[in-house]
Amino acid sequence: MRRSVMKRLVLALVLAAVSGALTACGGDDAAAAGDGDPLRVGYQRFGGLALVKARAAAPDVTWSLFESGPALTEALKAGSIDVGQTGEAPPIFAAAGKTDFRIIGTSQPIPQGEAVLVKEKSGFTSFADLKGRTVALNKGSNVHWLLVKLLEANKMTLDDITVKYLKPAEGRPAFDNDQVDAWIIWDPYFALAEQPGVKVLVDASNLVNNREYILAAPDALTGKGTQLESFLRTYRETTDWGIANPEERARVLAPELKIDEAVTARALSRSAKPLAPVDATIGAEIQTIADGFAKLELIPEPVDIKSRVDETYADVFR
Numbered sequence: 034m035r036r037s038v039m040k041r042l043v044l045a046l047v048l049a050a051v052s053g054a055l056t057a058c059g060g061d062d063a064a065a066a067g068d069g070d071p072l073r074v075g076y077q078r079f080g081g082l083a084l085v086k087a088r089a090a091a092p093d094v095t096w097s098l099f100e101s102g103p104a105l106t107e108a109l110k111a112g113s114i115d116v117g118q119t120g121e122a123p124p125i126f127a128a129a130g131k132t133d134f135r136i137i138g139t140s141q142p143i144p145q146g147e148a149v150l151v152k153e154k155s156g157f158t159s160f161a162d163l164k165g166r167t168v169a170l171n172k173g174s175n176v177h178w179l180l181v182k183l184l185e186a187n188k189m190t191l192d193d194i195t196v197k198y199l200k201p202a203e204g205r206p207a208f209d210n211d212q213v214d215a216w217i218i219w220d221p222y223f224a225l226a227e228q229p230g231v232k233v234l235v236d237a238s239n240l241v242n243n244r245e246y247i248l249a250a251p252d253a254l255t256g257k258g259t260q261l262e263s264f265l266r267t268y269r270e271t272t273d274w275g276i277a278n279p280e281e282r283a284r285v286l287a288p289e290l291k292i293d294e295a296v297t298a299r300a301l302s303r304s305a306k307p308l309a310p311v312d313a314t315i316g317a318e319i320q321t322i323a324d325g326f327a328k329l330e331l332i333p334e335p336v337d338i339k340s341r342v343d344e345t346y347a348d349v350f351r
Contacts, residue, residue: 071095072260075105075117078290079221081272082118087289091267103173109134115253118245120175125323129332135343138247138350139309144237146304147176147219151234160235161187166214172198176217178322182240224300265349269308310347
């Protein structure tokens with residue numbers, strides 16, 4: 034009798050294991066369960082996504098905060114987020130690092146939203162004055178491409194300066210304490226650093242577009258398409274609302290950013306731009322940046338970034 038009970042127990046365990054294996058392999062039931070999972074959104078302390086979160090406009094998503102674009106793309110690579118927003122360079126470095134994603138949206142250009150900061154006492158009047166000096170920036174962020182174009186515009190090379198790769202939380206104290214001669218940074222860190230004794234040496238105007246890019250994991254496109262489209266519409270509507278209501282936007286977003294409302298308003302006045310669809314022109318633009326990084330050996334090999342552009346949701350942003 035004891036053997037009979039043991040046989041039934043073993044059979045039950047085997048059937049449970051087989052059932053679990055079949056469920057893990059897929060099927061309609063598994064797909065339906067996946068569709069019910071919340072959309073996982075990666076955001077930074079600025080831009081339209083932060084505003085969506087601050088207004089609680091998308092209550093059915095989960096949020097993950099990142100200090101910079103490269104950190105966000107690492108989360109995409111790890112499979113811990115479905116969609117997020119970065120600057121121009123992070124998608125290229127991510128593609129070079131074999132991260133799979135698609136570029137599904139962008140923004141109008143934001144060249145005034147990133148700049149080279151120096152101290153007034155330095156006496157620097159142009160980027161060329163930084164020859165032989167130390168320049169800090171976040172590796173793989175949008176400001177990395179600005180550095181490339183600044184060097185090109187001033188007939189300089191990377192050998193003409195000492196580059197110190199520092200995350201924003203490291204770059205600010207290094208700049209404040211004169212451990213570097215210049216800091217290339219974006220809003221809102223840019224606005225926060227605009228203190229007495231600090232001046233903008235040059236911003237990105239006439240050099241780079243400094244767009245935002247919306248990146249999505251391929252699995253999200255296929256498994257959470259309806260949720261993703263709904264969220265993107267909310268993102269677009271919230272961004273448009275903020276542009277139409279700048280004072281209220283600053284009031285709502287300042288607590289989310291954990292910075293003063295006046296600083297928030299200054300940063301938003303130059304860096305909050307409408308969203309825009311992606312197309313072949315956008316693909317060509319970001320491919321030029323990727324080719325520039327490859328030529329300078331800032332990435333290990335050329336990448337075909339234009340093939341990552343996906344126009345599925347283009348109508349959402351028109």
